[in-house]
Amino acid sequence: MATHSELRDFWERRLEGDWTESGVGYRALGRSFNTWMYRVREEVFLRETSRLAPVPNRVLDVGSGTGFYVDLWARMGVDDVTGCDMTDAAVQRLRHRFPDHRFVQQDAADLDAFDADAFDAVSCMDVLFHITDDERYTSALGEFARVLRPGGLLVVSENFLRRPEQRGEHQVNRTLEWITDAAGRAGFDLIRRVPMLVLMNAQVDAPAPWRKAWGGALRAVTLTEPTGWAAGAALYPWERRLVRRRRESPTTEMAVFRLRG
Numbered sequence: 001m002a003t004h005s006e007l008r009d010f011w012e013r014r015l016e017g018d019w020t021e022s023g024v025g026y027r028a029l030g031r032s033f034n035t036w037m038y039r040v041r042e043e044v045f046l047r048e049t050s051r052l053a054p055v056p057n058r059v060l061d062v063g064s065g066t067g068f069y070v071d072l073w074a075r076m077g078v079d080d081v082t083g084c085d086m087t088d089a090a091v092q093r094l095r096h097r098f099p100d101h102r103f104v105q106q107d108a109a110d111l112d113a114f115d116a117d118a119f120d121a122v123s124c125m126d127v128l129f130h131i132t133d134d135e136r137y138t139s140a141l142g143e144f145a146r147v148l149r150p151g152g153l154l155v156v157s158e159n160f161l162r163r164p165e166q167r168g169e170h171q172v173n174r175t176l177e178w179i180t181d182a183a184g185r186a187g188f189d190l191i192r193r194v195p196m197l198v199l200m201n202a203q204v205d206a207p208a209p210w211r212k213a214w215g216g217a218l219r220a221v222t223l224t225e226p227t228g229w230a231a232g233a234a235l236y237p238w239e240r241r242l243v244r245r246r247r248e249s250p251t252t253e254m255a256v257f258r259l260r261g
Helices: 004-017 027-049 068-075 088-097 134-147 176-185 208-221 225-245
Strands: 058-062 080-085 102-105 119-124 148-158 188-195 253-259
Touching: 027 068, 027 148, 027 188, 027 208, 027 225, 027 253, 058 068, 058 134, 068 080, 080 088, 088 102, 119 134, 134 148, 134 176, 134 188, 176 188, 188 225, 208 225
Parallel strands: 058 080, 058 119, 080 102, 119 148
Antiparallel strands: 148 253, 188 253
């Protein structure tokens, strides 16, 4: 398993070379397929955050990457959006792309640039499963709690496995029980969890035969950008229906937690 320093260097190189949806997404499937995948993520995020009442005034987006979710918060009418990322490559580009927002180079587990109770909501999308050290993961949750006001909201995407956890060099897929327990110890209550994707991502919470078969099929149909675009376009309408109708997903889900106050 990679150390924190090795992970930071990995993401620095990756985002320096590919600051697009594929750089922050499922890189093996190519940019065209990832563009369709992120359309589904956008729809789910906007649908679920629009249910937050009231809409938060001050938002911190942790692990901003390309600024995809910074842009979505702004589209919702949130004027005060702050972003941070562990990589200099992302932060420099984000400052240029979003000159009206503040961006700082900060790690999720150490948000010392921000005061306590400074935000109404924190978003951390497609980041937490890349924190391979459990102590840093729990430290990140503690930092989210510190910078949120009492009653503030934490919006995350995670894999929430019902199967045993899976550990890799750059990613750890933890169980629903482990994550909710760690969040609870940090002061958070889970208030909603919904599928963010169903078929357009690695089937990390599915039985091994299906996981391998579907993963192989996705990689086969995305070998080129044109075929990846066609595969994404074909799956997109099905994926939109599935994320609205299903209560559980074999892959990434979006969750909203509230900080006890």
